[in-house]
Structures are given as structure tokens and as C-alpha cells.
Amino acid sequence: MIKITNLHKKFASNEILKGINLNIDKGVTAILGPNGSGKTTLNKCILSMVYPDKGTIEINSQNIHSQWKYRKGIDYLPQIANFPNNITVNELIKMIKDLRQESLKDETPLINLFKLTPYLDKKLTNLSGGTKQKINLVLAFMFDNDILILDEPTTGLDPAALISLKELIFKEKQKGKTILVTSHIMSFVEEISDQIVFILEGKTYFHGSIQELKESTNQSDFQHAIANILTDNYA
Numbered sequence: 001m002i003k004i005t006n007l008h009k010k011f012a013s014n015e016i017l018k019g020i021n022l023n024i025d026k027g028v029t030a031i032l033g034p035n036g037s038g039k040t041t042l043n044k045c046i047l048s049m050v051y052p053d054k055g056t057i058e059i060n061s062q063n064i065h066s067q068w069k070y071r072k073g074i075d076y077l078p079q080i081a082n083f084p085n086n087i088t089v090n091e092l093i094k095m096i097k098d099l100r101q102e103s104l105k106d107e108t109p110l111i112n113l114f115k116l117t118p119y120l121d122k123k124l125t126n127l128s129g130g131t132k133q134k135i136n137l138v139l140a141f142m143f144d145n146d147i148l149i150l151d152e153p154t155t156g157l158d159p160a161a162l163i164s165l166k167e168l169i170f171k172e173k174q175k176g177k178t179i180l181v182t183s184h185i186m187s188f189v190e191e192i193s194d195q196i197v198f199i200l201e202g203k204t205y206f207h208g209s210i211q212e213l214k215e216s217t218n219q220s221d222f223q224h225a226i227a228n229i230l231t232d233n234y235a
């Protein structure tokens with residue numbers, strides 16, 4: 001379980017998180033909110049890639065402040081992955097394995113799932129955006145930790161890869177993992193999520209199930225429920 005209490009973060013005078021309180025349980029939790037609302041910043045605080053100004057984050061009842069070992073227990077798909085462009089896919093996979101030095105699943109089923117075999121000896125610079133994203137997904141799913149953070153996992157994926165991604169997420173969820181997903185694709189969010197967190201103006205505006213969100217916004221359709229929050233607050 002991830003427990004976030006009174007989390008604040010600002011960049012210079014730009015206040016992004018203004019007192020986030022959240023308890024994130026096992027299953028799939030979607031972190032939603034408008035562009036720039038702080039979803040990636042929240043993910044990075046959980047990973048200690050960004051240090052909060054105030055507040056605490058506990059993972060399995062341990063405060064992560066000044067800790068680093070806990071990060072080995074989190075698999076992460078960044079929104080933008082910057083790897084050296086002149087190495088091959090095989091070299092990248094080996095590099096990440098060497099860096100993380102931990103038990104991992106065999107990546108071959110993931111390579112097959114995303115049909116990446118023809119690309120293994122190609123340099124990253126020669127790959128399309130969608131193919132790079134599939135490789136990033138392999139890198140995120142090839143370890144087997146209890147927490148998985150996926151920041152915009154659908155970016156650039158073709159429909160077949162999108163189905164494969166959904167299957168993967170379901171499989172990992174069945175294992176009892178805690179999975180955080182950030183996405184602007186509401187149909188995807190609706191299919192995979194158990195819980196929705198909506199961040200607005202630095203605070204947790206809503207946390208609950210999709211059904212609860214529909215009821216609280218008086219909408220029968222998920223996409224309209226989300227749109228309703230935005231128009232209510234920005235119209």
C-alpha cells in the first residue's frame with residue numbers, strides 16, 4: 001500500500017502539488033487530471049526522482065524519505081524515456097538488466113507479445129516512436145516487483161499492441177500488484193482501472209471507483225463524468 005499524506009511540491013514559485021492525501025491499494029489506480037496538473041510529478045515523488053517540499057510518502061508502512069533501496073521494488077515506465085540512440089535494442093535490454101541487478105522474468109514472452117524480434121539488433125535511432133514505446137514496456141514489465149508505475153503507457157501504440165498492453169496489465173493485477181497508471185485515453189482507463197484519482201489544482205479532487213465517479217457527477221458515461229469535472233471547474 002502507498003500512503004501519501006499532505007504532499008506539497010513547487011518548482012520555483014509554481015505550486016504543483018498543494019496537499020495531496022491518498023491511500024493507494026492493490027489493483028489498478030488511474031491518476032488523472034488536466035495537462036500540467038502534477039500527475040508525473042506525483043509519480044516522480046513516489047520514486048524519489050523529485051523531492052517533495054512537505055508531506056510524507058509511505059510504502060508498506062515505511063517512510064521513503066532519504067531511502068533508496070525501496071525503489072528496487074518499483075517497476076517504472078517513464079512518460080519520456082531518454083536512452084542513448086546509438087545502442088541496439090538487445091544492448092539496451094542487457095544494460096537495464098545489468099543496472100538493476102535483480103531477479104527478472106524471462107523477457108522473451110514480452111518480446112514475442114509485442115513482435116519485437118526483428119528489431120532486436122537495430123539501433124534505437126532507427127526505430128519508430130511506437131516501436132520504442134513497446135521496448136520501454138518490455139523494460140518496465142520484465143522485472144517482477146509488487147509496484148508498477150506506468151506513465152502514459154499507450155503513447156504511440158497500434159491497436160494490436162494496445163490489446164497486448166491491457167492483457168499484460170490484467171495479468172500483473174491478478175498477481176496482487178499495485179499498479180499506478182497515468183493516461184489521457186479514457187476508454188483505456190475505463191477498461192483497466194479499479195480506482196480513479198483525479199488531481200485538480202494541486203489537490204485530490206476525487207478518489208473512488210468509476211461507478212462512484214459517475215454517481216457523484218450525475219453522469220452515466222465515464223468520459224462525460226471526467227469532462228464534467230473539467231467543465232465545472234474551468235468553464
Ligand SMILES: Nc1ncnc2c1ncn2[C@@H]1O[C@H](COP(=O)(O)OP(=O)(O)OP(=O)(O)O)[C@@H](O)[C@H]1O
Pocket residue numbers: 011016033034035036037038039040041042
Ligand atoms: N523539473 C521541473 N522543473 C520545473 N517545472 C517542472 C518540472 N517538472 C515539472 N514541472 C512543471 O510542473 C507542472 C506539472 O507537470 P507534470 O509533468 O507533473 O504534469 P502532468 O499532470 O503529468 O501533465 P501531462 O498530462 O501534460 O503529462 C508543469 O507545469 C511542469 O512544467
